[in-house]
Amino acid sequence: MVCRYCGAQADEGDLFCAGCGAPLEEAAAESAVSPLFSPGGSEPCGGQPPRPARGKKVPNRRSLLFSSLGALVLLAAVAAVLLRRPGGTVTDVTRLEPDCLYLISSGENYEKMAVYSGTALVARADASYSFDLSMDRKVFSYVDTDGTLWRVTAAGATAITSGVERAILSDGGDAAAFQTAEGGVYLLADTGAAPVLLSDDCALENVTLSPDGSAAAFTTGVSSSAPAGLMLFLPGEDPVMVCGQGVPLALSDDGLLYYYQMSSVYNNRGDLYAYRDGVSTLLAERMLTELSMSVSRNRRELIFTSLGKCYLARGGAELILLSEAVQLFPGTPNGAASRLLSLSNYLTVFPADSFADCVLYSQDGLYYLDENYSCSKLTDQVYAFTLSADRSRMLYQTREGDFYLLPDLRGGEPARLLLHLSGCRAYDTAPDLSITYYQESFEEGGPIYSLDLSGNTALVTERAEASLLSGYTDVFYFLTDGRLHYILPGESEIHVAASDTAVLSLFPAGPRVLCYFTDGQGGWRPYCEESPGVFVPLETAA
Secondary structure: OEOOOOOOEOOOOOOEOOOOOOEOOOOOOOOOOOOOOOOOOOOOOOOOOOOOOOOOOOOOOOOOOOOHHHHHEEOOOOOOOOOOOOOOOHHHOOEOOOOOEEEEEEOOOOOEEEEEEOOEEEEEEEOOOOEEEOOOOOOEEEEOOOOOEEEEEOOEEEEEEOOEEEEEEOOOOOOEEEEEOOOOEEEEOOOOOOOEEEEOOEEEEEEEEOOOOOOEEEEEOOOOOOOOEEEEEOOOOOOEEEEOOOEEEEEOOOOOEEEEEEOOOOOOEEEEEEEEOOEEEEEEEEEEOOOOEEEOOOOOEEEEEEOOEEEEEEOOOEEEEEEOOOOOEEEOEOOEOOEEEEOOOEEEEOOOOOOOOEEEEEOOEEEEEOOOOOEEEEEOOOOEEEEOOOOOOEEEEOOOOOEEEEOOOOOOOOOEEEEOOOOOOEEEEOOOOOEEEEEOOOOOOOOEEEEEOOOOEEEEEOOOOEEEEOOOOOOEEEEEOOEEEEEOOOOOOOEEOOOOOOEEEEEEEOOEEEEEEEOOOOOEEEEEEEEOOEEEEOOOOO
16 A cells, blocks of 8 residues: 555555555555553553654744755754744743743854843853753753753853753753763752652653653663663652553643553554553553654643544543544644654644644644534645634645635634635745735745735745744845845835845744844854844854
8 A cells, every 4th residue: 555645655454654644545444453442441551662753744834935054043943842833722822032042053063052032142052962942942951061951041051960961841941850971860840959860770761741840750671671660750759650661741740641652662553541640541542653742731631643533632531532534733823832842752742731722734634623622624735824823813825825814713704715826935924914925936036925814915025035024023024135124014115124244044033033144254143133123243152
């Protein structure tokens, strides 16, 4: 059998493609395996899980024309954290603030790293392969070349402890887990308290922290002949064994743990469990562990795929069927942050405590999950989409390139065609969707057009080397022949930013825009957006 989406070969009986995660249409509707889930069951764990590959996703927003200087900027998309688009109920979305932290590396081999808050340099450091950002990007941690763990905020950098090889932060950044050179893994639930040894036979990549960092789940037995075990540490208690073998996925502050176990090290399917108060409950069998999953910010809700069907688990007990045929992912509006935790699975942390009132996307289209967790389809296949900041409406683009507006997510009003295109390279849109800037040509440096909600279009520029919409000022910037141009929100007039030197490229620095100006000596210097059209030079780490 061949997957029609990516062309990969599939084994007989597979319901999903192992290459891209798409459903296999020729697979039998009924599988000869055991029942999908057994609520209330309690099963022993077994098998050592492999490290799965990541499934493909439909992007929910794309930026315009980034240049090759991307290697110079280390954003939150490094290591365990990615900047993504927000979702969930409007009042429960963690939004990026103008003074959130961002990183830039410099030096001949990028061995120097600078941490900024807004336009201010708050810390310098030697580059390290172990660093992390909190969910709101207000706290940054890194391990320097001497093995010292540092915690960085807008107020500056503080040395936490020494002898560290790697470290991870809790969502809020107030707690951390770290591994020493001797192999021990410790939990630092409070930066002012003494670290607690979790295990001297554990790897940091198999540690999951609760959102506040007070609790941890981890797998032991990775470096010795001792039996492996999935352990749970709760504040004020000794670690307890959850099962013989298992991989932690998500842990809530009140001790609800989602985990999975593999029946064989040679397959990519595992059984999903929830553990609470000493009892493990089997939620689903033969879950596709290679496919991305999504968990709510409080870690109490989990969206996953099992045997071709997509489910939402709530509170470790309730299981809701979302789709009979496709894998679903939560889509999010502009301007907020979430985390992508890379353990044995790719696990996206949704920046809201519930998936209710959420747009979901899949290979075959967009869906809406209402406040009662009832899932309904909004539209067929899309290439990209953007939710308004208040999550009341949505702009989406079809695979053919057409732009549609869905004016009311909850009211049932049909989608309206705004513009018919034969293709579209990329687009960027204002938080309220009032204006969209798009590039129709697939050539580098092609023209950029604007599109309003009435379907009116206008040529913005005949040529642009790069462009970016600021999440800080809502100003649209673009580069033409090394000069920085910009359009203020609600206007159509094009302004030219004052500069004595050429601009090389544009990047996001949190919600702000970052420019690289030539320095007149064959090098470059970063400038950060201070106000609409005004950029100030940044002090570098070199």
